[in-house]
Amino acid sequence: MSPNSPPPSDDVPRRNKARRRVAVVVVLSALVVIAVGLTLIISLRPGGSSSPATQGASPAPTTASSSATPTPSPPSTAPSPPGTAPSPSGTIPDTGPVPVPPPEPEPTGPGASTAPPTPTAIPGLLLGQDVTSIPGAGNRIALTFDGGANAAGLQAILSTLEQKQVSATFFLTGTWAAANPDGVARIVAAGHRLGNHSMTHPAFTQLTDPMIADEIVRAESAIVAAGGAPRPFFRFPFGDRDTQTINDVNNLGYIAVRWSVDSLGWKGTSGGMTRDAVTQRVLDALQPGGIVLMHIGSNPDDGSTLDADALPGLIEGIRSAGYGFVTLDALLAG
Template structure:
């Protein structure tokens, strides 16, 4: 081989070797490329969460069977929702934390039930047995109280005590009237709650009428026991037995003044006094009324009362309340 060819071949090999060395050096000392966005992957191929994929709890992922849909997301911290605060619990107050509350005194016991003689059972009395020359003035209250002030004034002025049969409705509507009657020393009695005819009432209705009136009158400050008057005077053996069983003796009347009819019904002050005089007898029970006539507004019983008392006394009679029945 000529010397010139050898030299060219040797130079080419030297250059090629230098290039190889340079390439190796560049590969060894090449800096790492800057981090770029992640390469896209096929849909569903990655388990890593993305910005729109909430992180499920480990237990929820473990409970899901392969190939089944994951459980519905719940609003829990693990599901990426708003944390739900557990309901606040208030610890029970200790003895020192309970405020002292006033303890109401026990209600006083009801007054003992007055007893009546067995000889009065089964009766609706029309006179006071054994009363001698004495008259019992009785006043029914079931409507208004128009005549009450006049009646109480007359009884006080004449020094006479009477017996007042009150309905429960009247007592509830006129508690001051009940208090005035009791404060003046008069006897209070039961005239039912709503003033119905009793013979058409069942046993439980009779019980309710009597007991409700009793409670209303007691609440107003008087005790009606054990005297009862049937509304309209309507009674029979069954209803008398029913009120007896409730602790009451039934009391009717000897004479009704008919003052409740008013002048529009043909009554007058004179006719009231005359009827009382005509029925005068030992133990007479006189029926009068507190309320006014609904048509003409008259209070004939209240107006006639002074004359009634004077004429009874002029005939030699005195006055008793129906408590005289209980003294036998």
């Protein structure tokens, strides 16, 4: 068979089959290449499918969820830890603890108030003293009345002071003020001055400093509740005091006020006193700027009210001796 002779008839099918196989292989190879290429292109495009390392992250919100109004979380109601101050929303600020001043120490004792009163400015010359006279008052004296027992002589005293046009100073205990709020109101309405005489009338040198503060603060609260204002005058019960107790009183903003003469009317007739004896005792002790001590209540044994009884004649005797009258506010003028 020459080279140009046609192939035998049985070789044609075999060649056609071979060509088809080659074509299939080429097509498949091209499809594989195209598929690989498309995969690489998609994986490298921005916004394409995330890699396995980032899968599992929260999906972006849908349109419905993103348009809904979020519900705000309620503010924390838990108490602030010690040494921190809450922010306006009620939560602790992220900037760290904010120092908070420590609470004021509370006075001890039953019914103690929560804080001492704000100190009042006291003239320097009166600090450390239990004042027995009014400096610079000249021929004027101060009539003072202590109220701690009962109010038996109050009406007579107020009537006499009104008739004689004399102003006085009344030192009240807290228990007296609480028991006689109408009495406090009448004293104030008549234009008289008030002072603090402690809550329960104890001997101050037998008390601790916190107990002293408690007595003074509670008495002030009771007097104020009854409509009075005792500041800045304080009188020691029984006149019992020492350097420390005077300092305690000053530190609470009060001036300690004693007396230059005690009428001794509180002794009553059972104690050997009379109305005339009360009057004469005071007149014999008159001095410029003097402070006279008398009492509102009656003697517990005989029920006498010698100070109230002696007051009309006493005022006339003081004026006859060339003296006038003043309240303890004159102490603040110096």
